[in-house]
Each structure stands twice: as C-alpha cells, then as structure tokens.
Amino acid sequence: MSLYLDIGVVRIQSWLSRAPHLRGRRGASAMIRKATGPAAIDELLTGWQDIVKRCTEAGHVDGVVPLVMRSEEPEAVSRVEDHVTTHLRSLLPGASLRTKLRAGKDWLEAQNGPLRAEHEWPAVVAEWPPGKQCDWCRTWPASRQRMVGAKEKRELKSLCPDCLLREDHAGYSTSRRQEMAPGTERDLLKGWENRPPQRPMAVPDTSQVLAELGERRDNTHLATVYADGNAIGGLGDEVREAQDRGRGTTFKLPASIEHATWSALLDAVETITDDDATMLPVIAHLVGGDDVLVSVPAHRAWAFAHTLQTRFSEYLGARLAEADLAGITTPTISTGVVFHHHKSPLSSAIDLAEEHLKRAKKEHRGLTAALAWQDVTHDGPLPVHDRPSVSVKDLAASWPELSRLADCGGSARANLAALARDGGHAELMRHAKRIGLDELVRRLIDGPVSLEHAVGMTRWWRTA
Ligand SMILES: [Zn+2]
Structure with missing residues (x-):
C-alpha cells in the first residue's frame, strides 16, 4: 500500500482563459508547463528521494503534479504539500490549488479509492492588498504597469502578478512551432x-x-x-x-x-x-x-x-x-x-x-x-x-439530411422552423412540398433530430 498525493490547479480552464486575448492564454499555457512539467517536478524533488517521488504511472497532465509518497508519516506528507505548493504558488500566483491524498497498492487502485485527505490553497494574489483592478484578468489587484502589445498597438497596462507572468511567458508573437514556448x-x-x-x-x-x-x-x-x-x-x-x-x-x-x-x-x-x-x-x-x-x-x-x-x-x-x-x-x-x-x-x-x-x-x-x-x-x-443534447450516433445518422437542409437558403430554413414550431403538421408538409423539400422534411421528422433543432444546427454547417 502506498500513499498518492495529487496537487493540481483548480478549474484550470477558467484560470487559463482569464486573460482576454490569446497572448495571455499562451503565456498561461507556458507557465503551467514550466510549473508542473515532469522535468520541473523532478528538479524540485532533488534531495527529497527518500520521502517522495513523481508518480510516473500517472503520466503527465498539465496543471497536475502526481506524487507517490515513500514515507507515510503525516508530517512528511504535509512537508511535501508545503514544498510543492510553495513552488506552484510562486509560478502561478493567480491559480487556486487543491491537494488530494489517496492510498492504494498502485496508482490505478488509489485513483479509484476513497479520498484520505483534501486541502485547498486560494490564489496567492487573493492575499494581496486591494487596489486598481488588473487590465487583463479584471479579477486581481494590479501591482505594476507595463508596456504591452505589438508595434502600433503598444500601450501601458496595469497588470496583476499573475498577468505579468503571463506576459513574461507569452514569448514572441509567433505562430510557428520552432519559436513557441512549450x-x-x-x-x-x-x-x-x-x-x-x-x-x-x-x-x-x-x-x-x-x-x-x-x-x-x-x-x-x-x-x-x-x-x-x-x-x-x-x-x-x-x-x-x-x-x-x-x-x-x-x-x-x-x-x-x-x-x-x-x-x-x-x-x-x-x-x-x-x-x-x-x-x-x-x-x-x-x-x-x-x-x-x-x-x-x-x-x-x-x-x-x-x-x-x-x-x-x-x-x-x-x-x-x-x-x-x-x-x-x-x-x-x-x-x-x-x-x-x-x-x-x-x-x-x-x-x-x-x-x-x-x-x-x-x-x-x-x-x-x-x-x-x-x-x-x-x-x-x-x-x-x-x-x-444529441448522441453522436444520431448526429451521424442524420448527417445526410442535415447537409441537405444546410444547402437550403437561410430564409427557407427559418420558415420551416417556424412552421415546425407553431404550425400544424399538414401546413408544414404543404409548405415543404411547395418548395420541393417534402421528402427531406419527412425524413427529418421521422429521424432522431427534430426539424426545429436541425434548423438551428445547420445555421453553422459547412456546405460544399
Ligand atoms: Zn491579472
């Protein structure tokens, strides 16, 4: 039996998307890799080999640090928690963290077993004194002003510590792999x-x-x-x-x-x-x-x-x-x-x-x-x-009809939707026949996706 300690960012997608533009999110993606990537964690745990190691069985998921304890002493667990969360909080000051402790004979068993303990750490930035709001995330108080943006769009912004780090890590404005941060x-x-x-x-x-x-x-x-x-x-x-x-x-x-x-x-x-x-x-x-x-x-x-x-x-x-x-x-x-x-x-x-x-x-x-x-x-x-919601099986089964419907003009689809919603079946079919779509409408009515929803779905449908 071993103890498995997972330390992760709470609702990572919401933390990542807090900056209003792609540059801030790219910076966040690079920060999270730098903070939780396997190499960073191995380096962080140098000298801790007798107490804890990175859990290689768990693989790597951005924003999660999976650990396996070598010591089961509660005091050792809490020292490891402190050590790793201090590291994460310094690199990701705007992210909340959660640690989960489980036990099992291997990682898989521990994952599916009950929680032994759970702790939460609020974002470090939350502990800062209130002040002018950050221009990027509009969540935390700004701590510094900085010139950001490319060329003619360059302007002075007040940023919080989290967003300053996003800016630092965003790299050059680039879209090619060679110049992109991990x-x-x-x-x-x-x-x-x-x-x-x-x-x-x-x-x-x-x-x-x-x-x-x-x-x-x-x-x-x-x-x-x-x-x-x-x-x-x-x-x-x-x-x-x-x-x-x-x-x-x-x-x-x-x-x-x-x-x-x-x-x-x-x-x-x-x-x-x-x-x-x-x-x-x-x-x-x-x-x-x-x-x-x-x-x-x-x-x-x-x-x-x-x-x-x-x-x-x-x-x-x-x-x-x-x-x-x-x-x-x-x-x-x-x-x-x-x-x-x-x-x-x-x-x-x-x-x-x-x-x-x-x-x-x-x-x-x-x-x-x-x-x-x-x-x-x-x-x-x-x-x-x-x-x-629609099952993917039903989506696939209705694909030919949806594509046909998408080929009809927007106003024809809107009329069909209105009749499907408010008119009687006979009226709908009369109209469909008049515009030469009676067979398609019949197939849609008999199919798993309702005509009204099909019209909504085909508003954004790629036609040939
Ligand atoms: Zn911010």
Missing part, C-alpha cells in the same frame, strides 16, 4: 508535423485570424468545443480487476487515454483543414488526459466534434483489444459546443461550453458520446436548457 499549441503543431504528410503549419495568433480561416463570406464566428471522457473511472476499475486476474497487464491507462485523446484530436483537426491550408484552423486552449478545449471556425465545429468523438472511442478500443481487454466497455467522450462571435469573451464561451458538456453527460448518463450546444448570437448568452 505548451498545448506547440504539442499540437508537433503532433501534426509528425504525422504524414509531415506538413509544417502555423496556428492563428488571434481569434479574428481563426474566424477568418472559416467560410469566406461568413467568417466572424467561432465555436468553442469542450470535450471530456465518460466513465473513465469505471474503465480504471475494470482494467484493475482484469489485471488483478493477470489479464491485460500491458495496458497502461494514462498513456492509452493520452494516445486516444491526441490521435482523435489530430484526426478532427485534419478533417477540418483544407489541403492547401498553411495554418491550422484551431486554437488549442487545453489538452490533458481525456480533456480537450479548443476553438475552431464556426462552420467546422460539427465535423470536428463528430470526428473527435468517434475516433476517441476507436483509438481507445483498439488499445484495449491489443492488450487482450476487448471485453471491457470502451469509454466515450462527450462535448459541449458554443457558437459565438470572435469578439465575444472567450471565458464566457468556455464556461457555457462546460455547462453544456455537463448537460450532455447527464442527459445520456455518461453511457454514450453526446453533444449539447448553444448559439450565443441567436440564443443569447444565458444557458439554454430545453434543447435536448
């Missing part, structure tokens, strides 16, 4: 360049540039997609039971999840990238474990989410089968998708996407890959609760 976006470019045809790419430097990579005459909107695996804890339990009986001992859970997540993400990016593109149409905010948080041009979101969700289970299922664990149910991944103008605050889009992700999981009880969505421009910013 972080999620660099991992994405590296992953892309490593797969055939090994074509080097850049990534967008601003939300506007990303939006402009979308449809030529309709390129102001983005979709922020938040995905998270379903029932990964249950998979851990099943794998451990099988391994206790001597089966599937080559299966490594964290490595397999990471492989499935990254491979599915790269497939999804490939699906939405044109052959002649020189820039990937994606901004990757966070990729860690079974979590994916990205923004893509609005019209590419459906194909992106569909590929990501389908492939995740395929890759994970293949790994299970290779390890002779084909009998185990393969977990799925669900998503929340929020369509929004590129100028609207990303942090709100992320919060809303998280809410829809939770709803998709809840409505399908985490048993199947599902997707819930909202269009902030048309639905407004408050969460829409009465639109049922």
Whole structure:
C-alpha cells in the first residue's frame, strides 16, 4: 500500500482563459508547463528521494503534479504539500490549488479509492492588498504597469502578478512551432508535423485570424468545443480487476487515454483543414488526459466534434483489444459546443461550453458520446436548457439530411422552423412540398433530430 498525493490547479480552464486575448492564454499555457512539467517536478524533488517521488504511472497532465509518497508519516506528507505548493504558488500566483491524498497498492487502485485527505490553497494574489483592478484578468489587484502589445498597438497596462507572468511567458508573437514556448499549441503543431504528410503549419495568433480561416463570406464566428471522457473511472476499475486476474497487464491507462485523446484530436483537426491550408484552423486552449478545449471556425465545429468523438472511442478500443481487454466497455467522450462571435469573451464561451458538456453527460448518463450546444448570437448568452443534447450516433445518422437542409437558403430554413414550431403538421408538409423539400422534411421528422433543432444546427454547417 502506498500513499498518492495529487496537487493540481483548480478549474484550470477558467484560470487559463482569464486573460482576454490569446497572448495571455499562451503565456498561461507556458507557465503551467514550466510549473508542473515532469522535468520541473523532478528538479524540485532533488534531495527529497527518500520521502517522495513523481508518480510516473500517472503520466503527465498539465496543471497536475502526481506524487507517490515513500514515507507515510503525516508530517512528511504535509512537508511535501508545503514544498510543492510553495513552488506552484510562486509560478502561478493567480491559480487556486487543491491537494488530494489517496492510498492504494498502485496508482490505478488509489485513483479509484476513497479520498484520505483534501486541502485547498486560494490564489496567492487573493492575499494581496486591494487596489486598481488588473487590465487583463479584471479579477486581481494590479501591482505594476507595463508596456504591452505589438508595434502600433503598444500601450501601458496595469497588470496583476499573475498577468505579468503571463506576459513574461507569452514569448514572441509567433505562430510557428520552432519559436513557441512549450505548451498545448506547440504539442499540437508537433503532433501534426509528425504525422504524414509531415506538413509544417502555423496556428492563428488571434481569434479574428481563426474566424477568418472559416467560410469566406461568413467568417466572424467561432465555436468553442469542450470535450471530456465518460466513465473513465469505471474503465480504471475494470482494467484493475482484469489485471488483478493477470489479464491485460500491458495496458497502461494514462498513456492509452493520452494516445486516444491526441490521435482523435489530430484526426478532427485534419478533417477540418483544407489541403492547401498553411495554418491550422484551431486554437488549442487545453489538452490533458481525456480533456480537450479548443476553438475552431464556426462552420467546422460539427465535423470536428463528430470526428473527435468517434475516433476517441476507436483509438481507445483498439488499445484495449491489443492488450487482450476487448471485453471491457470502451469509454466515450462527450462535448459541449458554443457558437459565438470572435469578439465575444472567450471565458464566457468556455464556461457555457462546460455547462453544456455537463448537460450532455447527464442527459445520456455518461453511457454514450453526446453533444449539447448553444448559439450565443441567436440564443443569447444565458444557458439554454430545453434543447435536448444529441448522441453522436444520431448526429451521424442524420448527417445526410442535415447537409441537405444546410444547402437550403437561410430564409427557407427559418420558415420551416417556424412552421415546425407553431404550425400544424399538414401546413408544414404543404409548405415543404411547395418548395420541393417534402421528402427531406419527412425524413427529418421521422429521424432522431427534430426539424426545429436541425434548423438551428445547420445555421453553422459547412456546405460544399
Ligand atoms: Zn491579472
């Protein structure tokens, strides 16, 4: 039996997105890697070998420091907590931290076992005296003024200690891998360049540039997609039971999840990238474990989410089968998708996407890959609760009809939606027949996605 101590950033996506622009988030991504990356933690624990070591079984997830105790003395645990949180708090002053202590004969067992102890550390910045609000995050008091921004946009800003560090770590304004600080976006470019045809790419430097990579005459909107695996804890339990009986001992859970997540993400990016593109149409905010948080041009979101969700289970299922664990149910991944103008605050889009992700999981009880969505421009910013989430299977089954519907003009779709909502069936069908869409409308009515929702979904649908 060993003690496992996880020290992590609380709600990392909200901390990352606190800066209003990509530069601040890029800086945050580099800071988190610098603070929690395996090399940094190994260095931090030099001289502590007899008490604690980094838990290599857990793999690496940005924002989490997994440790295994070599001493079970409560006093040793609290010294380690202090040592590691002091390090994290100095590098991430605006982030809240949480430590969790569990026990098990290995990491997997400990992960699925009860919590022995849990502690929270508020952000260091929260302890600073109040003052003028930071111009970037508008959360913490500013401590210093600094010239920020490129060339003609350079201006004096009052920043908090957290945002000053973001600025320090953002690197040059660059979108190429070679000049980029280690972080999620660099991992994405590296992953892309490593797969055939090994074509080097850049990534967008601003939300506007990303939006402009979308449809030529309709390129102001983005979709922020938040995905998270379903029932990964249950998979851990099943794998451990099988391994206790001597089966599937080559299966490594964290490595397999990471492989499935990254491979599915790269497939999804490939699906939405044109052959002649020189820039990937994606901004990757966070990729860690079974979590994916990205923004893509609005019209590419459906194909992106569909590929990501389908492939995740395929890759994970293949790994299970290779390890002779084909009998185990393969977990799925669900998503929340929020369509929004590129100028609207990303942090709100992320919060809303998280809410829809939770709803998709809840409505399908985490048993199947599902997707819930909202269009902030048309639905407004408050969460829409009465639109049922759609399973990825139903999305795939309705794909031909949705594509057909997307080909119809916007006003034809709006009329159909109004009749579907308020008119009788006969009136709807008469109208559909008049405009030559009666067969399509009938198929949609008989299908799993209601006509009204189909019209909303195809507002942002890539047509040929
Ligand atoms: Zn700030």
